[in-house]
Amino acid sequence: MACAKFCVYGRVQGVCFRASARNEAMRLRLTGHARNRADGSVEVLACGESAAIDELERWLRIGPPAARVDALTRDVAELATPASFTTA
Numbered sequence: 001m002a003c004a005k006f007c008v009y010g011r012v013q014g015v016c017f018r019a020s021a022r023n024e025a026m027r028l029r030l031t032g033h034a035r036n037r038a039d040g041s042v043e044v045l046a047c048g049e050s051a052a053i054d055e056l057e058r059w060l061r062i063g064p065p066a067a068r069v070d071a072l073t074r075d076v077a078e079l080a081t082p083a084s085f086t087t088a
Contacts, residue, residue: 003032003047003077008060010070012042018087020064021056025085028052033086045077046085 008017018034021044025032030052032045044060046053063069 001047001079002050002053003045003079004053004057005075005077006044006046006057006060007037007073008042008044008063008069009040009072010063011066011068012063013040015066016064017042017067020067021060022085022087024059025056028056030056031085035087047077047079 013036018036021034021042025034025044025046028048030046030048032047034042034044037043044056046056057072057074061069061072
């Protein structure tokens, strides 16, 4: 199992980005979270199969229809074992 932490920048708050990211992550059988950050970005932690994390990254670069993704960063995250995928 692998974990990655993404920060997504652009118009990503108030456009159902977190809920949509959760749905996509659950479809890919990933665990983790999606959280709004004070700077207006969204942080996504994803844990699971590397190929599924790569697929989530491709989705995060586009996001839901109302979003506009200007930039995305990806860092290796410490292995975590969250039970599900949550939004906060």
